[in-house]
Amino acid sequence: MSDTPEMSDTPETRPIKVVLADDQVLVRAGFKVLLDVEEDISVVGEATNGAEAVEQARLTRPDVVLMDIRMPGVDGIKATSQIAGIRGLAHVKVLILTTYDTDAYVFEALRAGASGFMLKDAGPSELLHGIRVVAGGEALLAPRITRRLIGQFTATRAANQVAEERLTVLTQREREVVALVGEGLSNAEIGARLFLSPATARTHVSNAMVKLGARDRAQLVVIAYQTGLVSPSAPGSA
Numbered sequence: 487m488s489d490t491p492e493m494s495d496t497p498e499t500r501p502i503k504v505v506l507a508d509d510q511v512l513v514r515a516g517f518k519v520l521l522d523v524e525e526d527i528s529v530v531g532e533a534t535n536g537a538e539a540v541e542q543a544r545l546t547r548p549d550v551v552l553m554d555i556r557m558p559g560v561d562g563i564k565a566t567s568q569i570a571g572i573r574g575l576a577h578v579k580v581l582i583l584t585t586y587d588t589d590a591y592v593f594e595a596l597r598a599g600a601s602g603f604m605l606k607d608a609g610p611s612e613l614l615h616g617i618r619v620v621a622g623g624e625a626l627l628a629p630r631i632t633r634r635l636i637g638q639f640t641a642t643r644a645a646n647q648v649a650e651e652r653l654t655v656l657t658q659r660e661r662e663v664v665a666l667v668g669e670g671l672s673n674a675e676i677g678a679r680l681f682l683s684p685a686t687a688r689t690h691v692s693n694a695m696v697k698l699g700a701r702d703r704a705q706l707v708v709i710a711y712q713t714g715l716v717s718p719s720a721p722g723s724a
Contacts, residue, residue: 501528502621503548507539509557536565549621551580570599579620602626625703655697663690668710
């Protein structure tokens with residue numbers, strides 16, 4: 487027997503597995519051509535609607551589902567929620583594709599469990615970066631879009647949230663961290679702002695996620711807006 491340690495099948499040692507979910511054949515074909523030439527990304531499935539996306543997620547257990555919102559039958563939001571609720575698929579990250587100006591559903595998609603969203607007119611390098619970021623466990627929430635979009639759809643809802651009751655489970659430091667997550671800061675940036683190490687900032691983020699029942703950083707952003715920790719007029723908002 488060889489003394490060489492067997493390599494485990496992890497995202498660090500294999501390509502990022504991606505499922506493409508879009509009802510437009512040409513869109514899927516274009517994405518597939520772009521992704522398949524990348525050594526660290528592999529398209530393992532395609533879907534024409536949300537139901538197929540869920541089934542492909544079950545069958546292929548991808549790292550990322552590139553999910554269109556508007557599809558026939560089961561739409562991208564419902565599919566995202568279903569994937570998030572399937573036991574054994576907690577590692578699957580959903581990256582929503584939106585046209586922004588016409589999609590009023592991105593906020594609901596984030597609440598359903600999406601890890602972020604991108605504009606459909608994003609360039610190839612942006613798409614590749616987005617997939618890698620989401621696969622790595624981070625939320626893809628560009629402040630330029632996120633603050634405007636989430637702020638728009640949460641402003642009228644904030645009055646209906648029992649903010650203080652929801653936030654009582656957090657320490658003061660965790661509140662500060664969630665607010666900074668809501669502003670789109672990374673762990674390193676949060677650490678620099680609060681004079682903490684990135685590892686400590688990451689721990690506070692993880693603790694806040696557990697206490698608030700957030701699936702990932704994307705849902706922390708939603709909570710930050712819902713509870714008023716971050717307002718649509720926060721510094722840097724577009």
